[in-house]
Amino acid sequence: MARRRIIAGNWKMNMTPSEAVKLVAELKDLVKNDDVDVVYCVPAIDIVPVVEAVKGTNVNVGAENFYIEDKGAFTGEISAPMLVDAGVKYVIMGHSERRDIFGENDILINAKVKKAFAAGLTPILCCGESLALRKAGTYKEWIERQITWDLSGVTADQVKNLVIAYEPIWAIGTGETATADQAEEVCAFIRELIAKLYDGATAEAVRIQYGGSMNASNAAELLSKPNIDGGLIGGASLKPDFGKIVNA
Numbered sequence: 063m064a065r066r067r068i069i070a071g072n073w074k075m076n077m078t079p080s081e082a083v084k085l086v087a088e089l090k091d092l093v094k095n096d097d098v099d100v101v102y103c104v105p106a107i108d109i110v111p112v113v114e115a116v117k118g119t120n121v122n123v124g125a126e127n128f129y130i131e132d133k134g135a136f137t138g139e140i141s142a143p144m145l146v147d148a149g150v151k152y153v154i155m156g157h158s159e160r161r162d163i164f165g166e167n168d169i170l171i172n173a174k175v176k177k178a179f180a181a182g183l184t185p186i187l188c189c190g191e192s193l194a195l196r197k198a199g200t201y202k203e204w205i206e207r208q209i210t211w212d213l214s215g216v217t218a219d220q221v222k223n224l225v226i227a228y229e230p231i232w233a234i235g236t237g238e239t240a241t242a243d244q245a246e247e248v249c250a251f252i253r254e255l256i257a258k259l260y261d262g263a264t265a266e267a268v269r270i271q272y273g274g275s276m277n278a279s280n281a282a283e284l285l286s287k288p289n290i291d292g293g294l295i296g297g298a299s300l301k302p303d304f305g306k307i308v309n310a
């Protein structure tokens with residue numbers, strides 16, 4: 063069964079609510095493509111206006127973060143039930159910026175994967191190596207460790223609906239993309255790992271994105287690779303280029 067492609071924008075800490083609504087309007091006709099899942103992962107404060115703005119279009123809304131408890135004394139956090147009630151379908155977790163700047167570890171990320179599924183959200187689980195690990199040649203071991211921890215106790219049926227984003231840290235926001243062959247090598251490795259941890263059917267079903275300076279010029283080559291089912295896009299998701307990636 064062919065996997066449905068998924069192109070997701072990660073807006074990061076960009077776009078005020080009014081800028082967000084303007085961007086959605088600008089992209090509206092550019093991202094029309096019924097063969098692809100299109101997702102805007104937006105800052106928490108933009109979720110409600112963006113959900114309203116994409117009504118009647120093919121675009122889904124994702125969150126960039128959440129906390130694993132349903133409610134209570136967790137100042138500054140938002141919960142999975144809040145996201146679901148607001149109309150969110152996807153949520154990013156394990157992004158290198160949250161791991162490195164906010165100290166999130168694989169134990170918390172694993173709890174987030176489980177919580178997201180329990181709440182009815184689709185996790186976009188990020189993994190990827192630093193430049194030092196890439197140069198040392200130990201990047202596959204690193205990614206295997208991240209994914210094995212992050213998916214501990216997650217069922218095969220859940221993994222079939224999971225999105226994994228392979229995002230080499232050295233390619234994020236740097237303008238330096240992994241070559242299509244480098245990206246394919248790791249995405250294929252991740253699929254083999256899922257087969258080892260679960261089974262062949264689960265590995266065939268899980269969707270794996272590449273992320274890291276993907277843009278209108280390099281998207282078609284990256285997306286032509288058999289194990290790359292889509293992209294997680296930072297900088298280029300804030301521009302009309304995003305429409306070209308959706309249609310690449």
Ligand code: PEP
Binds near residue numbers: 229273298
């Ligand atoms: C990201 O942070 O998820 C990302 C892929 O960023 P960029 O496309 O800007 O490299």
